[in-house]
Amino acid sequence: MPGTSRREALALGFAAAAMPMLAGGARAAVLKYTLNPVAIAPGVWTIYGLPEPITSKNGGAIANITIFDTSEGAVLIDAGPSHRYGEALKAKATELTGKPVVRVYLTHYHTDHVLGATAFESGTVSAGKTLTADLKKVGNDLTNAMYRVAGDWMRGTDIPTPGREAAEGVETVGERRFRLLPLAGHTSEDLCLYEESTGLLFPGDLVFLDRAATTPDARIDTWRTSLKTLGGIDHKLLVPGHGPVEAGTRGIAQTGRWLDTVEAQINDGFERGLDITELMAVPLPSWTDGIAVAKYEYARSVMHLMPGLEVARLPRLTRV
Ligand SMILES: [Zn+2]
Structure with a gap:
């Protein structure tokens, strides 16, 4: 399409997605992820996710x-x-390393982290026992939800079936030594990895930095315990599931503070008798101003966490 900008081409692609009579091949050619790896250590690159919710524009x-x-x-x-x-x-x-991919570690079962795994040999994909079981249990629902939100980007995507078990301990690949530590709290299993030759710490989505944490499957108390464990792991750089790579523990502290804030605000609103809509409208404290998608994730957390509070705190009428 001479003279057509990438943005216009994308817009055409999405318009085509809404018109099924158009040939699918043209759409497939338009939707292309642009991956920009950033070197974070010798021979290590991070591709940063966008600080946004999953949309049909960013393809998740x-x-x-x-x-x-x-x-x-x-x-x-x-x-x-x-x-x-x-x-x-x-x-x-393969372009960066000149070699094939020999191992893919999955940190937890959320779709933004795992659904690309179907592009790799199952025997190279490594996940914890609980993660693999969760994919079997809820993978279908999660994948369907992604198709609804991200649309045509998802074509050809299926549920991954990891062929390797990531258990607690050290795994060596070439000169790298990965210490695997299964934790939990953000989901039922969050695999934390620490690579000894670089001092890089990967807590998965147990740590969000400058981007609000998501809570659809969270157990907040377990999450807090995991944050404490992460705080005790000496490291050079921390690579959060979402947000910038940094030295130090700012991400661990900020995630803890976010969970405390959201939980306290929801508990307080519940005690004051606010309903879900009223609770969502309560403003967040000003320290969260610099946190991407804070309002959006807070509203989602109200929906995730309120039903649990209602079950735990409201009188059980069946006993009367
Ligand atoms: Zn995530």
Whole structure:
């Protein structure tokens, strides 16, 4: 399309998605993830996710994905939101390292992190026992939800079936040594990885930085315990599931503060008898001003956490 900008081409692509009579091939050619890896250590690159919710514009590319070069091949931490993303990631990892991808670690079962895994050999995809079981249980529902939100980006995406079990301990790939530590709280299993040769710490979505944490499957008390554990792991750089890579523990502290704030505000509103709509309208404290999608995630957290409070605190009428 000479003279057509990328933005216009994308707009045409989305218009085409709404008109099924148009040929699908043209749409497939338009939707393309642009992956921009940033070097964070020698032979290690992070592809930053956008600080946004999942939309039909970003195709779900909102989570951080990391590529390690090793003498045996490329190692990935998480695989992105769709088969199409996984294919682009595989090509980028091979281009950067000159080697095939030999290991893909999945941190937790949320779609923005795992659905790209279908682009890789099942035997190279490593996940904790609980994560793999959760994918079997709810993978279908999660994938369907992604199709509804991200649309055509998802074409060809299926539920990953990890062929390797990520258990607690050290796994060596070439000169890299990955310490695996299954934690929980953001989901039923959150795999934390620490790579010894670089001092990089990967807490998955147990840590969000400058982007509000998501809580659809959270157990807040367990999450707090995991944050404490993470705080005790000495590291050079922390690579959060979402947000900038940094030295220090700002992400751990900020995620804890966010959880405290949201939980306290929801508890307080509940005690004051506010309903869900009223509670969503309560403003967040000013310290959250610099946190991306804070209002949006707070509203979602109200929906996730209120029903649990109602069950726990309201009188059980059946006993009367
Ligand atoms: Zn995520």
